Amino acid sequence: MSTPLQGSARLARLAAIGLLVTAVAAGFAYAAGWIGPDRLTPKRIIDTFMSQAGYYPGYRKNHAKGLCVSGYFQSSGLAAPLSRARVFSQPTVPVIGRFAIGGANPLAPDANIPTRSLAVQLRSDDGELWRTGMNTPPVLAVSTPEGFYEQVLAMTPDPATGKPDPAKLQAFFASHPESAAFRQWAKDYKSSDSFANSAFHSINAFRLIDTAGNARYVRWRMVPVAPFEPLPAQVNDKDYLQHDLQQRLGQGPLQWKLVLTLAEPGDPVDDPAQPWPAGRQEVDAGTLVIDQVYAKEAGACRDLNFDPLILPGGIEPSADPILAARSSAYAESFNRRSRESAGLGERS
């Protein structure tokens, strides 16, 4: 039954098969980004962090210096009509969290870094997870991942001074007028003397979905109950904020109000550089109580990726491109430090 083809027809068909297989392989290489136009990738962003700050195996590639904490969230019930997520109605939701300072250097002095962060995971009794990473600035300087990458490059420390080149920073801000709100924040911002009296912002917007399926755009922030005290002018302790947190939690729990800000139609819900107009309706969703802090590089938060797109039903992402880029870059950072901790990690 088999009558194999011979001669030139055989060669032509062999060539056609070879061509087809090559085309499929080339399509795969294109999808992977190995060939084709140069794209900004999560890998390049993480490479850049590492080339600036140095190689610290096992640590997060940004917000590298932090401490694990735990506690619970007591929902007020006031946000339950806005979202069907169980966290807004369950009286007490267990929380795993992490306080950190910005930057990729896990040995940086706490007092030098204006950006601080709080990441939390809430696990509600329906098994859903909500992870959110919040920062002290309410807005970013940029609206896109490409803009963010340019900002990171502009902030490359000058080898001579160890600080970013002011001319490069100025040129970056001049070419990014969308950074106006961030620059204003940076100008007015006074660092507090503690994580406990810092406010943390979601930066990106999300959609709350109620039981009827209606969507409402929100941003949120954690507003500290502890009163503001300015950071002293002279701080000698490199771990000032960590020691302060341990000392305060030794005396009792710390609290933040979770405040939701509701967007009105036309508000820039997909642009993390633009604040929303003042006077937007706010909802006090409940109280975050942090009552325990763990030793350095210990605690349940260490091996978690606080991907801001790990959301329960009833909370959905906005189309903000930075939000998607955060998720993608956090995954790359998590993959690398997991490899490093397993001894499988090279520098890339």
Place this chain on the structure above:
Amino acid sequence: MSRSGEHFHPLSRLLHWLMALLILAMLFVGVSMVGDLSPRHTLLVGIHKLIGLALLVLVLIRIGVRLKYGAPALPGDLPALQRLAAKASHWLLYALMLAMPLIGWGMLSAGGYPIPLHLPALLPHDLKLYAVLRLAHGWLAYLLFATVLVHLAAALVHGLIRRDGVLRSMLSGR
């Protein structure tokens, strides 16, 4: 396992072509999403997890169908080396089709990630275990893609050059 007929059972053919489509889609989605920073990344990761689960269900059914109905015998005049390559590559394809979704599921478990559809974790939360599984998932995906390419080329050689009925046995029942 081999049956004397000339063609694959219709259910085998349906499963083969459906899974071929899904596996190719998965390989392209997977390799593109890990290098993507855009909102498409979010969408692709969601699709990847759901198709992965669907493929796990399909491969289990397929293994059952294969055990029950077998496969047509290879042509008698096929050289021993090609016969060996055919057998080995099919074993490899089945092993990878089964392993890839399980590794994906296990990897999410070990990484402390939520599992789609509220499925239970397959493995404990363990960062080092995650690292091994995440690397394996990537490298085995390349191996699977390479095996699929070889499989495709071999099928076309059977159909267009040897014309020995091997390709037809998966294309039609006639």
